[in-house]
Amino acid sequence: MSTVLYASPVFGPVRSRRLGVSLGINLMPADGKVCSFDCIYCECGLNAERRTASKVPTREEVRTALERQLRQMQAAGEGPDVMTFAGNGEPTGHPQFRAIVEDTVALRDRYFPRAKVAVLTNATHIDRDDVFQALLMVDDNIVKLDTVSDSYIRRVNRPNVAYSAARQVELMARFGGHAMVQTMFMHGTADGVDVSNLSDEYVTPWLEALQQIKPEKVMIYTIARETPLQTLRKATPAELDAIVARIRALGIQAEASY
Numbered sequence: 368m369s370t371v372l373y374a375s376p377v378f379g380p381v382r383s384r385r386l387g388v389s390l391g392i393n394l395m396p397a398d399g400k401v402c403s404f405d406c407i408y409c410e411c412g413l414n415a416e417r418r419t420a421s422k423v424p425t426r427e428e429v430r431t432a433l434e435r436q437l438r439q440m441q442a443a444g445e446g447p448d449v450m451t452f453a454g455n456g457e458p459t460g461h462p463q464f465r466a467i468v469e470d471t472v473a474l475r476d477r478y479f480p481r482a483k484v485a486v487l488t489n490a491t492h493i494d495r496d497d498v499f500q501a502l503l504m505v506d507d508n509i510v511k512l513d514t515v516s517d518s519y520i521r522r523v524n525r526p527n528v529a530y531s532a533a534r535q536v537e538l539m540a541r542f543g544g545h546a547m548v549q550t551m552f553m554h555g556t557a558d559g560v561d562v563s564n565l566s567d568e569y570v571t572p573w574l575e576a577l578q579q580i581k582p583e584k585v586m587i588y589t590i591a592r593e594t595p596l597q598t599l600r601k602a603t604p605a606e607l608d609a610i611v612a613r614i615r616a617l618g619i620q621a622e623a624s625y
């Protein structure tokens with residue numbers, strides 16, 4: 368298995384065609400993963416294989432490391448296009464998430480006011496007001512919704528907190544359009560059971576949920592790196608393009624990464 372863990376609390380910058388220069392902010396320890404999901408496709412590995420007893424970085428440690436990195440980038444004359452909360456697990460699970468977002472927005476405004484602040488979240492904590500308010504503060508609030516089938520979510524995303532897809536859709540709709548939905552599409556099996564979510568059985572109710580959420584954009588993707596389970600397979604570009612066309616037909620912006 369060659370899944371990856373990221374440095375903490377700051378990693379990168381990473382250059383990508385899609386995002387440009389992205390500076391990562393990892394609110395989990397560097398030596399393990401902490402997540403309220405345990406997705407079978409997680410590039411960081413499965414929770415049980417990535418346990419850590421290390422503490423999460425404090426608000427002060429995040430602010431200091433981020434400011435140091437931004438100063439270095441300023442001196443080098445190349446700033447980030449986006450500062451992205453991601454890394455070894457679920458960033459909104461950090462107890463000081465809201466305060467850290469406030470610090471990050473303030474540092475962005477001071478050093479690189481044209482850079483965006485983005486959060487990649489599995490959305491399991493958006494029922495908490497502090498998390499919800501923090502996500503309203505960032506430019507790109509990117510929430511995961513792989514399907515609206517609770518049984519699929521139990522098999523693939525494997526939440527270790529209470530989770531109901533219908534309730535999640537309601538909560539996502541409360542962002543009033545200030546959310547981007549991110550969805551993994553794939554083929555394959557887990558413990559001998561089919562985990563493809565590309566059929567109409569999954570896609571049609573998920574499209575109905577998008578109409579309820581009214582996201583500013585939908586980003587669909589497929590497996591790009593090695594996964595902890597070797598029995599998963601990529602969706603094809605043609606399959607992803609067909610889903611993008613169905614989303615756009617609803618008047619919602621959409622893009623696919625292959």
Ligand code: SF4
Pocket residue numbers: 402403404405406408409410411454455456457489511
């Ligand atoms: S939500 Fe993200 S970090 Fe958590 S298990 Fe799934 S892919 Fe990994």
